[in-house]
Amino acid sequence: MNPSIEATAWEENCPDSLLDICTRYVLQHPQTYCCPKKFNNNMNEVAVDEAARVTPEINEAPIIFTLLPDLHLPTEICEKLFATLHEEGLDIEDCTAGIFADVTSCRLRRVNVRCSSITDHGLEYLLRHNLRDLDIHNCEALTPRTLESLNKYSKHLVNLNIGNTVQILPDYIYPKSDELDEDDVDSLDEEDRARTVFHERGYILNAPHLQKLCIRDLFVTRGSNYLSLLLKPLPRLTHLDLSSLHHTEGLGDLEVLKELTQLTSLVLHNFTQGITSEAVKTICQIKTLRHLDLSHQEEKMGKFLDPNETLAFIVLSLPHLTSLDISGTNLAGGSAQTSPTTPNAASKTLSSANSGASGLSDGLDGEDLSFKCDIPGLASRVNNPLEFLGLYKTSHDACYRVQIPAKQISGDANEKQILVAGRQYLDRPVVLENVLNDLFHIFRYENCLNIKAALDIILLAMDRHPGEKVIQISGSASLYYVVKVELKENINVKMKKKILATLLNGMFAHKNDAIMMRNGCLTLCQFTMPQDVIFDYERLVRILLYIVSEHKQPDTAFVQRAGIYLLNTLACQVDGQQKLLLGNLGTMEKMLCLIREREVNGNCDDVMETAWSCMWNVTDETPINCKRFLDGCGMQLFLQCKAQFPEKHDLLRNMMGLLGNVAEVPELRSTLMTPEFVSEFTHLLRSNMNGIEVSYNAAGVLAHMASDGAEAWTIESPSREEVLQDMENVIEGWDLTTKRNINYRSFEPILRLVRVQHTPQCQHWAVWALANLTKVDGKYCGLVEQEGGLSLLEELINSNVPQLSYPRVLELAAMVRDNVTQWKERDGVEPADESLEFDG
Template structure:
């Protein structure tokens, strides 16, 4: 077996060019499944089923690519509902199916096996039962490759069946486990058989499989008798990783003369020691002349570090024999002039991988980067080994510089995606991603690479939401990405993860602080529809609960202030989120914060900005028109906290409330405060503000402000609106002059100037805005001409 046959790391860099049209179309159809599927929901169970639409048929390449993209690109878990698409083997075709880590049941596997499947992988499919084995055997004659992996629970009834035949003579009872006579490849891991001593489960399993070429029995026990392997005349690859007491089977293994790849490595130390390691390794090498790949990792078979030439006695036995080159592994001396393609030395005793003269082209070990990379590629499916390898790679980053960062990234993403159930790998992988992302190489990452990193981290954070180490690593990694450019493609999942962290009272406040910071940044960058979706996922309610918890503890910190800022951003021109704020008793928390923390300028600014957004929603304004609330807004008109921001927002709130007219004021519960007195105080505040004041506010649109210019019955509302436009175009002309022009603001201001009731102060401000916009446009034209 060539080395390339078991290098399984899929590179994130190979598809660095744009996706193919086929992949783009498949991904779009998977994200919008109604295009090709009929989706039905059972009224009683509320379970969804899908079926291919009438008139649609999918070719073999498309169907298999759909599965691959769904799992690898979209990071989705395959289940029975998804597999319903392939119900009809006439309209859809599958040949090679790997359902690793899926949530399918026996029904889902039955759907797959309706097709003429050549290669089937069901490792880590823990919802399958003994019925799946029956289904596999029913389709057995077609299957050429079968990876059962750790899904060994499907064999339970077979072991019980053996117990029923305790009184029978095994040779007189025709028994089989897998009825797959044409099987070429079998991968079978971690089955510990407890059956009567005169039965050998694995002999019964393997005896009928005469066509096997590749056999993997990693971590299986007990292997009582491997003599059945001698009947497998086509066997060229044998993997017995972590199989106990292999020293008993060396003689049998040495009789498998066609073997090209042999793996007898161990991870635990209990069975890794051989009494005469040099002699045993020499025997293996001499007995298996076609061997090109050998793995003895974790054992003592490499022997002590001794350079050996042929002894005088060996030379005298054959006068024509010449000394062979040096070898630091005694048992491999005769392969010195014919080196192995691959030799596994990871974790061997006496640190064999550090020796100089090793007769192999590729070596797994931890002596250098190349050996570690090789180990990661070979042991990709062994989580216990992979964890050690990830730790080795972390040491490379800590104590030196990495020469192949792209390959490390491939290894880390592969490890985390394939072993999502292994918390230790997720934690170690997230730490490595932090080292990778904070480096300068990140500047060369394209959107595909960034998206894979972000998705992988989010998957891990979703599964291990209570693991502080992994959450901290992941958060520290994610903040190195730009929200607007990198994260918006995954914003829904990111919101779910961040809300989960923020809503829990973590002892690690640092993680909570980073999470709410990212949530606020996400809310700021989101457009209107995205803001609504973020609100739909419960963000406003979580922020209100977090604020209430802080108030109960009398704590005003950065987390609390950011919670108000997040709601401010979320309510920006998003009425649904404004309503959620009021429905969640948000005004009660505003009043309590004002009373508890009256001198917190940034807190006050965030709250008033949020209430400004609420006041822009006409249907919600009646809920703000209470004696208590209006009095608070009036008092804040005189505030100098946070520059003019608090006073400005208080005036904005009152302007929008007043824009509903005198009748709305009369119909409210306000009795002691007169509308004209409130408006007079508002104008007095506006006249105190400096037009050159810098601002902390950010407008995506002037539509709510320009809307006030249509209100003829309340010139005070005009005053606030026009002052706001004058200030913003004066201080930030490059940002806001073009925005006013694009939203027909100039026309509205000119129409306002024609209104005879418009006072001189408002006219002056309106002229100022118009002149600033014209002047800035002229400057733009001159710059273009030059």
């Protein structure tokens, strides 16, 4: 069976090891173990200036990184660094490979650079270690120069996965120069001359100890002895995968395979020209085979003459065979009842042309076992079932038959077969697409019994093929159902991290595909924000910002709405560090741009309202983001939106909430001190839209502006006295029992206003807010005491400052004190034992 079946994405819910933590740290902080060096065109080291360390120009001399002087890394640490790079979805570039160029300071045995942007130069740094294992699948930047480096450094190579990076191999072979006449030699161009060298030296790949070789999608145009030059110099091969091999001159009888006397696993999947009966006879002479794969992606290409006899001949000829894949072929034949074929008949049919197959039926007791087997060609294995049999997408739906002599079967008849197929075909993107679609059908229309195994396959498939859009779309669609059903109860914290990382990798790889973004957003909505995503917060914010700013077309409207909803949720329930990050990544600018586009088109939709809400959250106690709002002409946009959409209550509430955050920043308040802005705030102060929310936020803005004193009120109209009188009248009209649609994480800005003794209207708004919040929601009682509010109010109540002209402030302050006291008595909370959890 495929060695991929041993892989798993599942992790137990245990703490990361110290090695894992340290490895991730040093990868995130490369200065801890390496330093940059710059080279001229002759690759001589030159000085690196500080600017080049950060942003080297494209045309400048290349910069690579090397280990710090006197630092030596053992093999285990070096290989752990590579493994973690893959786990974190990071690219392996030449500058990364250069760190390991000095073989005296570090050692590598196994290297996996699949799906990376590494070039010939970078890979040569790694090959200098005389590796044992190398995987370069899907490395598009590699060229034939890499083949020369491989041949130079492969004397110890045991496992080589070239995969689909077949551009490093020649696509045709020319005969030796001495076999061509002089005119033919003179007519050869430079590329053709280079192809003659393989004949002259007698090999394509020089790796005398190689045991496992995988080459996929190789297309050979010329050279009848191509396979001979490739395989004969590799006598120790035990595992050979030549999936999707095509030779325009034909593959013939594959006679060269007989040279591989130690071969135990042979994969000839999806031979586009088919496998001839002569090739089958050759294969059947490799008596060491334990695993044979003759499967096809498309059923029409997997047609064998006399399929029942051919299959019987194969299993009778290979005495050690335990694993056989005939998916996508007709080798399973019809049912045993309609196509009776005995083992003796099978051996006679094909052995007549192959004397080496004589006597294959020796040892059989002559019993007709066909009635016990629904696959005619496998009747001889009834009493000795195969460990694995591949029947995925075979002719006549063979996987649906009952009597199949195999312990594990890949197929699409049921969930168990589909899961086996998923593990078996992880390295076959086209087949894997079908498997994932089958899994999706189970999730959507049936009841998946083995969620853990299904999730494992989905994650492994998505991780292994980040660039395959169909796999990412199918996988993310199934992830939605898994997460929706299982996330809260049966998926541990580490697996949540793994699911999110895999999903984000797929979203970044296909960020312009609306379906992928839709699937991703729907799945993300099933996570608990921000607890489940905080460890990958930055990447999540980046992809959501891309979604809301780039997916603007009508057919992607849902994607944009989902993206901004998620972004707002992330901004709402995080602390200052994450809010700073949101601002640094351009959230304010993108929200303003998005709002401006809608304002110009006269479209006030939920996206516009959520964009204002998002900025409200991002500016909460984050002055730099408030400044970004002002610098982006946010106040002008506020006036325009208010004028164009005066009846949009939620919009006004969100805008005034944001302006309340701006007004809390002392150095920014002067920007708001204009007749136009203050007139708008005063007008909204009297508003009864959305309950008291709009009026409440307007009063808050004015209270903060008034708290700077009379000298800071630099406008004549509206006058300060007029505004303060309006505030007093409006605040007294609010109902203290009003439920609030607001979430305070800190009362510090409100408590600052409690200290403003020169303007009691500021205190009035502040203590009213505290009295209301502590009355309608007990969680705020704890927050008042936690932040020193109770002692501050006690000072206010007991102070000798004359308050006779404004006694309401003292009444409200006493009410807050009573609310907190009653809460403590009701819930039995001791001051020293308080342990509160707030929303976000």
